[in-house]
Structures are given as structure tokens and as C-alpha cells.
Amino acid sequence: MTAKTELDRRSFLKATLVAGGSLVFGLHLPSKSRAEERFGIAEPAVAAFQPNAFIKIAPDGKVTVTVGQSEMGQGVLTSLPMIVAEDLDVDFANVMYEQAPADKAFANPMMGTMVTGGSSSVKMFFAPLRKASAAAREMLVAAAAQQWGVPAESCRVAKGEVFHPTSRRAAKYGTLLDAASKLTPPAEPKLKDAKDFKIIGKPMKRLDTPAKVNGTGIFAIDVKVPGMLTASILRCPYMGGKVGRVDEAEAKAVKGVRAVVTLGDGVGIVADNYWSAKKGRDALTVEWDKGPNPNLSSDGIYKMFADGANNDKGLVAKKTDDLAGAKSKAAKTVEAVYWSPFLAHATMEPMTFVADVRKDSAEVWGGVQAQMMVAQVVGKTAGVPADKVKVNTTLLGGGFGRRFEMDYVIDGTLLSKAVGKPVKVIWTREDDMQGDQYRPATYNKMSAGLDASGNPVFWHHRVVNDAIMARLGPGFGFELKPDQLDDSAFEGAHNLPYDLGQMQIDWVRKDTGVPVGFWRSVGSSHTAFSTECFVDELAHAAGKDPLAFRLATLAKHPRHAGALKLAAEKAGWGKPLPKGMGRGIAVHESFGSYVAQVAEVSVDNDGHVRVHRVVIACDCGQVVNPDTVAAQMEGGMVYGLTAALYGEITLKDNRVEQRNFYDYKMLRMNEMPKCEVHIVPSNEKHGGVGEPGTPPIAPAVVNAIFAATGKRIRSLPIRPEELKQA
Amino acid sequence: MTRLSVNRKAYEVEADPNTPLLWVIRDDCGLTGTKFGCGVAQCGSCTVHLDGEARRSCVTPLKAAVGKEVTTIEGLSPDSTHALQKAWIEVDVPQCGYCQSGQIMSAxxxxKENKKPTDADIDAAMSGIVCRCGTYNRIRDAIKKAAMNGGAK
Known part of the structure; x- marks a missing residue:
């Protein structure tokens, strides 16, 4: 994500808050700690030291870090506590997390509200958490110094203890809490020197793993509330469609069904348990209004986009002064069309939400990515003030951008309000597949030119797709005007790092009616494919090695070049491979991290692609937990590889055709490539790690297929029929 | 009422005998470590043991479990010390963690049947369980580590 995009999203999100009216979130620190679970101890009776919203130190020296960011697998419940442990100078074995309430004290500084997204958690909380931790440490030191009557500067700290070396005195943090609580937090505490780091930059075991291997980790679907009912919703399958006539008699006759609630776009069955709700739902008869575009289809959208690419002027996202001149002078011109389909998020835990709407307040539980907005949406939906909505964040059974949405939040809230009891709404896999906010399908019309010596002289990329901001805006009183750019539609294309001569990137916005949303790595999920494959084509057209061609045009972008060189070196770029195999390379920057990947593939006679090995090099600036970085890079790659090999949501008659994992395939163990992750040593500012592993894999694999077979794939997913031996 | 034994504890449940075992375990027995992912035996998040065999509980009716012993992730060990749980922690396998009960129960x-599984054996046994976070290589490493440490305890 570029700085400009960050700014745009921040403004957008800020606007949403303003539109939501003035919000007052009292700072209510959570009372119950997960320390109990980890350490087997109850909350101590003596008050803990809470110098700020993030840190709580108990008399036994245990530290609880309150984390506002949501855990969707990216390791934030470990990385943020690591930052605290470092500057507080405590043993990491004495640190545990708890999840924060919806409160502006935990707002993501980039967005001005609580958001786990944009691969921003470490980037945004590194400095504030270090400062909060250093301030707490200085207060504890000052408390000890006061007791001993010595200057604070003469004291040292290590592993949760303050020392006075000259007088050989020592005090554990836990004995200093009362005294420290009476002091004023320093405004500018001294941070630890990076060379003294003992935790940051070292591989640390995740704090949430134990609860994820014995069934005790609580996801939204596991929440139990006294008196709670469970619901399933039969949703209108047509995009933008509505409920017509409902025959609920048979559903009501199902044992355990308590209520049938007609919502605008679906009919909810509320029952004693899930299976009764599901049986009730299956017994419903509903006639649907088929929505505003009853004929919407994938073929139609492709034609609409192709027409837009060829005939619409569109908006200019970036241009240099003389594209036309360069085009006319090029000795060789390469042209291609690249296509990326709509994609579903397919989190393993289908959308689930628990709401308890009362007369003047509400309490909700969910795996959500934007807690303060959830409080607003629940408040507005339930008719209670947002500051009377208590939001409990559970573990997320996968996020990938899907749980930024509010549809399932609204479902639970409406149903609880309707029946006057706590309700857990659980979507089926089919609901999830057919009711997603999809990664936008994208049509790319590309051309580039070379001079007589094979040097690049122009690059022209026209991106055609839906605008995510156009969909998200209206709900928040924000409208994307026809002359406004939505960077998320083409990010990664307009900031292409290569010096390819005269450049122009156009964006043609099309409003198809398909709901589109943030999907892991957003615009980069498709621009890396189109740009890195087309650069590869250009390199081959110039008769140059794809790595050498890239490096030659990256003089001004050393971090891209650094990642490329490291990946190439570790992968043995240029070394011979067994017959039938090919190697492909790609690099892409997103969310401030530079990731290069080399894929080794083979293609069998039936056209099936096997990815044998993926070598990843990433420069994500200063690293907090290298083991998490490796896991995220590998996991992000798998997410992108799954999409490249199988991912495609298609539409027919205004409805999604895919239903479940049998027709929206997932990569499985037997298809998993070997994978290595190499981290470029760096003291640069933090890049994200949750998303940047995803974009480069599709082009790396497609470029490897070209190396292996001479066939160029320009449309995803990769189809065996295109690669079949004649 | 249907009698059921889960993790060596007896339950009497009111659910219809055709109810998928998954929802009986979760809603009637209150054991939520077993997860719902697809409902059609495509993802394996709901994997439990029925008399020592792996079963997709989302498509196994309650009546098929009568008279048999059901084991869920909660019943694997009293204190998370099964060799596979220890290996999972050692390798730090989980990301979001949602599928991991099914992964561990399958492993x-x-x-149990193969003390020293090869990569091909692991592929054959584990490819039915989807991990959307892509932790497959760590799952493979953890299975091998557990096998080295004595396998199924």
C-alpha cells in the first residue's frame, strides 16, 4: 500500500466516524484476564499497576498486555506483547494477553478507529507500545529509587527487577506497584537501544498456540451465553435481491424452532440449537425478488470490462509526459490482456456472530476486524447508543479482510432484537461462499515497447474493475464520485517500481452490482499478477533473462532489487533444472514490505501444474517475531497459490455458482510445495507481513510455467486445458 | 433420549437420532473444540474418533455413534500433553487455529496406524483437512516430530 492509499483509507475511515456522530467511549479496562488460563492463577486481590490502557502488572510480576488488534492467525496476540516485554524489560514467559474492548484508547493510529487490516498492527503499534512500556518501566525504577533514596539514573533493570548495583539492592516489579501507581507517567521515556533487544527480533513461541491445540480457544461459533438461541438465515441468492412471499408454516412446525424472522434479504430461523434452525430453514418456502440485474453473468461482466478497456477514457492514475511519442517510436511493441476473476475469502470459520440486544444496551461477541465500527453498527441497528454496546472480540477463524464487513454483525443484531434474547447466527459454508464481498474481477489491457537494443521505452496499463470504496462508502455517508480514484482498485500498478520509459496507468471503473471487498492484499492480489507476468513477457521479448531485466530497471528501488537478489540466490536462479521443470520469479511491494518469490514447477501431459518449491525473500523492515514473519509469508503464499490454481467465483443469472469446497477448491497437504523464507536484514521502518506474501506467487508460478512449457497463461485460475499436451 | 459416550463420559441427549454428531457434540454436550467448516465432509475441521477411527462428525448421524466411544480434541489428553499436542506447540503450527482440532485428530x-509415516503417508492421511492459513508444512514437521518422540503416547 502506498502512502497515498493509506491516507485515503484513513480519511475514509475517519469520515465514517464523523458520519456516525460523536462517539464517547469511556475507558473501561477489561476485568477478567487470560492470565488465569495461562498461569492457572486467579486475579490477585491486590490492585494491579495499570500505567496505561495497554499494560497491567500484577503483584506476582505477571504482565498482561491488552491488545486491541484482532487475532486472525497473523500472530498479533504475540507480537504486540513482545514489544511490551522488551521495553518493560520483563521475561516473556511472564507475559500474557487479553483482548481489548471497543475503545478509542486502542484505535489504530493509521485509521483513527480500531481496525485490524492493511497489515498495519506492528507498524502502527510499535512506537506507542514501546513508549507506554518504557514509561511504565521508568515509573517502577523511580519508585525503587525513591524507596532506596538513590538517583533513578543509578538503577538498572532486567527481567522484571530493579537493581541498584552500588548498594546491591534489588526489588521485583511486583513489590513496587503501589509506589509506582502514585507517580506521574513520564512524557518522554527513554527507549531501549535496539542493540540491547532481547525479545524483539528473536523467534518467540506464540502465546495463543496452547489454546489452539486442545479445543479451549474460543471463536465466535463457540460462544455460549445464558438463554442463547441459535439461528440460520436463508438468504436471497440473487445479488441485490429481496424476500418475496414466505411460507413459514412447515418451518415453524420443526421441533425446536422458536421464531421465523423475515429480514430484507433473507429469512432467519431462530431455534433452540443449530440443527433445529437448519432443519427449519430447509423447510422454508420462499419466493425471491431476483434483484436489479437478473441477467448478470460472468460472460457479461467480461464483455463489459473488455468494452471499457477498449472504449472508455477512464481516469489517469499515473502518467509521464509523452506516452504517445514513445509508443510511436518503439521498435517492438508487446500487447496482452490479463484477467483475474472474482474470489471468495472462504475463511475456515463461516461468518458467525452473537448478539444480546436489551432495552437500552447490547453486548456482542464476534471475530471482528473493526470493533468501534461494530459498536456503531450494532447501536444503530439495535436502536441503542453506541457507547452502550459492549463488544467482545473472540479469535477469528480466518479473516483475510472478510470480517471487516458488517453483514453478519447486522444479522445477529437484528435477530436478537426481534426475539428479545441472545442469538448466535451461524452461516453455512454455502451462505459464506454465495454471500461474500468478493475480490474484484479485473481486466487488464497492457502494452509495452522496446527500442532496437531491447531497452524498455513505454508501459501502458489499463485496469478495469469495480471500486471497493464505491460499495463501502454509501453505508457511511461517503460517496466515491465518478472522477475520484479508488487506489485499492489499481494499487501495485500505478506504483510499479521499474523504469520502463514513458508510463501511463489508467483506471476504468465499472459498477457491476457484484459486492466487492478487501481480500488479502487487496489491489495487489491482482496487479502483481498482471504487472509481473507482463514484465516477464517484456523481458523475453527483449531477449533478456527475467531477473537481469528486472534488476536493470530497478536502479532507484534497492529494496525490490535486494529481495529479488536474495530470492534468486537462495533458489539457485540460472542453475539447470530437471527436464520438464521451470523456474519463475516475481517481486512486489505491498503494505511497506518487499517480497520476491521464485517458484519451481512442472506441468504434466494433462496440463496439471505441480509447484514443487517456493523460495521467498522478504524485506519487511525491522522484524519483531521472525518466526511469525516466516509463517505469514508462507501462509500468504499458500493463499495466493490456492487462488492461482483454483480460485474462481462465477456468476450466472445474477447468482454465484460456487457453493462449497467441492467447487471452490482449496490447496491441500498433498499439493503443498516445499517453502523457504529468507528475511532481508533491515533496520528500515516496519512493513506489514499478513498480506505481502500473497501477491507474488501467481506471477512467479505463471512465469515458471512459461519457462517450463513456453506457454503463457494470461487468465486466472490456471486451467489445465490451456496447458495440455496436444 | 439417546445415550452417548463422549470422552468416556455418558450423556443423554434429546436430539433427533439423525442429527449430525457434530452438532450434538457442540450443542448438547457443550464441547466446542470440534469445528464446523463445510457441513459436507469436504474440509475435515469436524474430525473426531469413533471407536478409534477418524470420522467427519458433520455427516455422521448421532445414531451411528450409539454404543461407540466418541473422542474429541478435549478428550485427547487431560493436560495437552499428547505427543502431537506437544509437537504442535513446539513447531508453533497454528495460525488462526480453527482447523487444528481436525488436523490433530486426523494425525x-x-x-496410531503408522509409527514412522513417510511424506506420502502424511499426504494420504492429511489431505482431507483444509487449512486456509496454509500451515501444511508445519503440520508435516509436527507429525514427524511427534513420531520421533513416541507417536501416540
Whole structure:
């Protein structure tokens, strides 16, 4: 994500808050700690030291870090506590997390509200958490110094203890809490020197793993509330469609069904348990209004986009002064069309939400990515003030951008309000597949030119797709005007790092009616494919090695070049491979991290692609937990590889055709490539790690297929029929 | 009422005998470690043991479990010390963690039947369980580590 995009999203999100009216979130620190679970101890009776919203130190020296960011697998419940442990100078074995309430004290500084997204958690909380931790440490030191009557500067700290070396005195943090609580937090505490780091930059075991291997980790679907009912919703399958006539008699006759609630776009069955709700739902008869575009289809959208690419002027996202001149002078011109389909998020835990709407307040539980907005949406939906909505964040059974949405939040809230009891709404896999906010399908019309010596002289990329901001805006009183750019539609294309001569990137916005949303790595999920494959084509057209061609045009972008060189070196770029195999390379920057990947593939006679090995090099600036970085890079790659090999949501008659994992395939163990992750040593500012592993894999694999077979794939997913031996 | 034994504890449940075992375990027995992912035996998040064999509980009716012993992730060990749980922690396998009960329960059966599984054995036994976070290589490493450490305890 570029700085400009960050700014745009921040403004957008800020606007949403303003539109939501003035919000007052009292700072209510959570009372119950997960320390109990980890350490087997109850909350101590003596008050803990809470110098700020993030840190709580108990008399036994245990530290609880309150984390506002949501855990969707990216390791934030470990990385943020690591930052605290470092500057507080405590043993990491004495640190545990708890999840924060919806409160502006935990707002993501980039967005001005609580958001786990944009691969921003470490980037945004590194400095504030270090400062909060250093301030707490200085207060504890000052408390000890006061007791001993010595200057604070003469004291040292290590592993949760303050020392006075000259007088050989020592005090554990836990004995200093009362005294420290009476002091004023320093405004500018001294941070630890990076060379003294003992935790940051070292591989640390995740704090949430134990609860994820014995069934005790609580996801939204596991929440139990006294008196709670469970619901399933039969949703209108047509995009933008509505409920017509409902025959609920048979559903009501199902044992355990308590209520049938007609919502605008679906009919909810509320029952004693899930299976009764599901049986009730299956017994419903509903006639649907088929929505505003009853004929919407994938073929139609492709034609609409192709027409837009060829005939619409569109908006200019970036241009240099003389594209036309360069085009006319090029000795060789390469042209291609690249296509990326709509994609579903397919989190393993289908959308689930628990709401308890009362007369003047509400309490909700969910795996959500934007807690303060959830409080607003629940408040507005339930008719209670947002500051009377208590939001409990559970573990997320996968996020990938899907749980930024509010549809399932609204479902639970409406149903609880309707029946006057706590309700857990659980979507089926089919609901999830057919009711997603999809990664936008994208049509790319590309051309580039070379001079007589094979040097690049122009690059022209026209991106055609839906605008995510156009969909998200209206709900928040924000409208994307026809002359406004939505960077998320083409990010990664307009900031292409290569010096390819005269450049122009156009964006043609099309409003198809398909709901589109943030999907892991957003615009980069498709621009890396189109740009890195087309650069590869250009390199081959110039008769140059794809790595050498890239490096030659990256003089001004050393971090891209650094990642490329490291990946190439570790992968043995240029070394011979067994017959039938090919190697492909790609690099892409997103969310401030530079990731290069080399894929080794083979293609069998039936056209099936096997990815044998993926070598990843990433420069994500200063690293907090290298083991998490490796896991995220590998996991992000798998997410992108799954999409490249199988991912495609298609539409027919205004409805999604895919239903479940049998027709929206997932990569499985037997298809998993070997994978290595190499981290470029760096003291640069933090890049994200949750998303940047995803974009480069599709082009790396497609470029490897070209190396292996001479066939160029320009449309995803990769189809065996295109690669079949004649 | 249907009598059911889960993790060596007896339950009497009111659910219809055709109810999928998954929802009986979760809603009637209150054991939520077993997860719902697809409802059609495509993802394996709901894997439990029925008399020592791996079963997709989302498509196994309650009546098929009558008279048999059901084991869920909660019943694998009283204190998370099964060799596979220890290996999972050692390798730091989980990301979001949602599928991991199903992964571990499947791996338990693999190691019970095969003390030293090869990569091909692991592929054959584990490819039915989807991990959307892509932790497959760590799952493979953890299974091998557990096998080295004595496998199924």
C-alpha cells in the first residue's frame, strides 16, 4: 500500500466516524484476564499497576498486555506483547494477553478507529507500545529509587527487577506497584537501544498456540451465553435481491424452532440449537425478488470490462509526459490482456456472530476486524447508543479482510432484537461462499515497447474493475464520485517500481452490482499478477533473462532489487533444472514490505501444474517475531497459490455458482510445495507481513510455467486445458 | 433420549437420532473444540474418533455413534500433553487455529496406524483437512516430530 492509499483509507475511515456522530467511549479496562488460563492463577486481590490502557502488572510480576488488534492467525496476540516485554524489560514467559474492548484508547493510529487490516498492527503499534512500556518501566525504577533514596539514573533493570548495583539492592516489579501507581507517567521515556533487544527480533513461541491445540480457544461459533438461541438465515441468492412471499408454516412446525424472522434479504430461523434452525430453514418456502440485474453473468461482466478497456477514457492514475511519442517510436511493441476473476475469502470459520440486544444496551461477541465500527453498527441497528454496546472480540477463524464487513454483525443484531434474547447466527459454508464481498474481477489491457537494443521505452496499463470504496462508502455517508480514484482498485500498478520509459496507468471503473471487498492484499492480489507476468513477457521479448531485466530497471528501488537478489540466490536462479521443470520469479511491494518469490514447477501431459518449491525473500523492515514473519509469508503464499490454481467465483443469472469446497477448491497437504523464507536484514521502518506474501506467487508460478512449457497463461485460475499436451 | 459416550463420559441427549454428531457434540454436550467448516465432509475441521477411527462428525448421524466411544480434541489428553499436542506447540503450527482440532485428530489416527509415516503417508492421511492459513508444512514437521518422540503416547 502506498502512502497515498493509506491516507485515503484513513480519511475514509475517519469520515465514517464523523458520519456516525460523536462517539464517547469511556475507558473501561477489561476485568477478567487470560492470565488465569495461562498461569492457572486467579486475579490477585491486590490492585494491579495499570500505567496505561495497554499494560497491567500484577503483584506476582505477571504482565498482561491488552491488545486491541484482532487475532486472525497473523500472530498479533504475540507480537504486540513482545514489544511490551522488551521495553518493560520483563521475561516473556511472564507475559500474557487479553483482548481489548471497543475503545478509542486502542484505535489504530493509521485509521483513527480500531481496525485490524492493511497489515498495519506492528507498524502502527510499535512506537506507542514501546513508549507506554518504557514509561511504565521508568515509573517502577523511580519508585525503587525513591524507596532506596538513590538517583533513578543509578538503577538498572532486567527481567522484571530493579537493581541498584552500588548498594546491591534489588526489588521485583511486583513489590513496587503501589509506589509506582502514585507517580506521574513520564512524557518522554527513554527507549531501549535496539542493540540491547532481547525479545524483539528473536523467534518467540506464540502465546495463543496452547489454546489452539486442545479445543479451549474460543471463536465466535463457540460462544455460549445464558438463554442463547441459535439461528440460520436463508438468504436471497440473487445479488441485490429481496424476500418475496414466505411460507413459514412447515418451518415453524420443526421441533425446536422458536421464531421465523423475515429480514430484507433473507429469512432467519431462530431455534433452540443449530440443527433445529437448519432443519427449519430447509423447510422454508420462499419466493425471491431476483434483484436489479437478473441477467448478470460472468460472460457479461467480461464483455463489459473488455468494452471499457477498449472504449472508455477512464481516469489517469499515473502518467509521464509523452506516452504517445514513445509508443510511436518503439521498435517492438508487446500487447496482452490479463484477467483475474472474482474470489471468495472462504475463511475456515463461516461468518458467525452473537448478539444480546436489551432495552437500552447490547453486548456482542464476534471475530471482528473493526470493533468501534461494530459498536456503531450494532447501536444503530439495535436502536441503542453506541457507547452502550459492549463488544467482545473472540479469535477469528480466518479473516483475510472478510470480517471487516458488517453483514453478519447486522444479522445477529437484528435477530436478537426481534426475539428479545441472545442469538448466535451461524452461516453455512454455502451462505459464506454465495454471500461474500468478493475480490474484484479485473481486466487488464497492457502494452509495452522496446527500442532496437531491447531497452524498455513505454508501459501502458489499463485496469478495469469495480471500486471497493464505491460499495463501502454509501453505508457511511461517503460517496466515491465518478472522477475520484479508488487506489485499492489499481494499487501495485500505478506504483510499479521499474523504469520502463514513458508510463501511463489508467483506471476504468465499472459498477457491476457484484459486492466487492478487501481480500488479502487487496489491489495487489491482482496487479502483481498482471504487472509481473507482463514484465516477464517484456523481458523475453527483449531477449533478456527475467531477473537481469528486472534488476536493470530497478536502479532507484534497492529494496525490490535486494529481495529479488536474495530470492534468486537462495533458489539457485540460472542453475539447470530437471527436464520438464521451470523456474519463475516475481517481486512486489505491498503494505511497506518487499517480497520476491521464485517458484519451481512442472506441468504434466494433462496440463496439471505441480509447484514443487517456493523460495521467498522478504524485506519487511525491522522484524519483531521472525518466526511469525516466516509463517505469514508462507501462509500468504499458500493463499495466493490456492487462488492461482483454483480460485474462481462465477456468476450466472445474477447468482454465484460456487457453493462449497467441492467447487471452490482449496490447496491441500498433498499439493503443498516445499517453502523457504529468507528475511532481508533491515533496520528500515516496519512493513506489514499478513498480506505481502500473497501477491507474488501467481506471477512467479505463471512465469515458471512459461519457462517450463513456453506457454503463457494470461487468465486466472490456471486451467489445465490451456496447458495440455496436444 | 439417546445415550452417548463422549470422552468416556455418558450423556443423554434429546436430539433427533439423525442429527449430525457434530452438532450434538457442540450443542448438547457443550464441547466446542470440534469445528464446523463445510457441513459436507469436504474440509475435515469436524474430525473426531469413533471407536478409534477418524470420522467427519458433520455427516455422521448421532445414531451411528450409539454404543461407540466418541473422542474429541478435549478428550485427547487431560493436560495437552499428547505427543502431537506437544509437537504442535513446539513447531508453533497454528495460525488462526480453527482447523487444528481436525488436523490433530486426523494425525492421531495416522500415528496410531503408522509409527514412522513417510511424506506420502502424511499426504494420504492429511489431505482431507483444509487449512486456509496454509500451515501444511508445519503440520508435516509436527507429525514427524511427534513420531520421533513416541507417536501416540
Amino acid at each position: 492421531v489416527i495416522l500415528l
